[in-house]
Amino acid sequence: MPRGRPPAYTRDQVVTAAVTVADTDGLEAVTMRRVATEVGAGAMSLYTYVPDREHLIDLMVDRVAGEPVPPRVTxxxxxxxxxLLVMQRDLMRAHPWLPGVLGGRRLTGRNLLGFLEHGLRALEPAGLPGITKMTLLGLFTGFVASYVTGELTSDPALAAVDIGAAVTSGDFPFLRKALIEGGGGPLEFPAIADWMIAGLVEQARHQQKAG
Incomplete structure (x- = not known):
């Protein structure tokens, strides 16, 4: 039997094009037609490489998850x-569409599984059960995604005006007191993340001993 024509493009090229579109114009710009145009293919021919847009996004997430070199486990x-969380934050800031697609997605690509493996290895000395460690890693990733979303979408100048107006109204005395007390300026991401890591792990350990 004669062989069919070989594919003109590879799935790798399609995913690369989709990531470039999302980085440049946002995830909403990633349509099958737009990605096909970027690789120089017909819109319908793209379904030869990926069955639908959602599957394409799964592949995009896994692709960018393989970009950074995981930090050494000490x-x-x-x-x-x-x-690991600092690395995640850098990755999400490099791909601003990433935080918004992580929730509820099928995170089973090899790069994502490699990230999970690295996280479990990092948490191994904490002495927690496997399901607890996996739950904690999910919570940590959710925290980073929420933090980065806030960084990318908030306008500090407008927020300051809104809070200032609320404080001067006299309706929020504890907010006014907290702002007056200060404390050396806003905390940076590593400090906040470290608090969360320590607090959640120690609480998990406490419940493990109690249970």
Whole structure:
């Protein structure tokens, strides 16, 4: 039997084009037609490589998850998990569409599984059950995604005006007191992430001992 014509493009090229579109114009710009145009293919021919847009997004997430080199695991679970979250934050800032697509998605690509494997290895010295470690890693990723979303969408100048107006109204005395007390300026991401890591892990340990 004669062989069919070989594919003109590869799935890798299609995913690369989709990531470029999302980075440049946002995830809403990633349509099958737009990606087909970017690779120079017909819109219908794109379905040869991916069955639908949702599957394409799954592949995009897994693709960018493989970009950074995971930090070295030192055996200090707190420092190792923090380094992992800092890496996640950098990745999400590089791909602003990423935080918004993580929730409820099929995160089963090899790069994502590699990230999970790295996180479990980092948490191993904490002495927690496997399901607890996996739950914690999910919570940590959700925190990073929420934090980055706030960074990318908030306008500090407008927020300051709104809070200032609320404080001067006299309706929020504890908010006014907190702002007057201050405390050396806003905390940076590593400090906040470290608090969360330590608090959640220690609480999980406490419940494990109690249970």
């Amino acid at each position: 055996g200090d679970w707190r420092a190792d998990v923090l380094a």
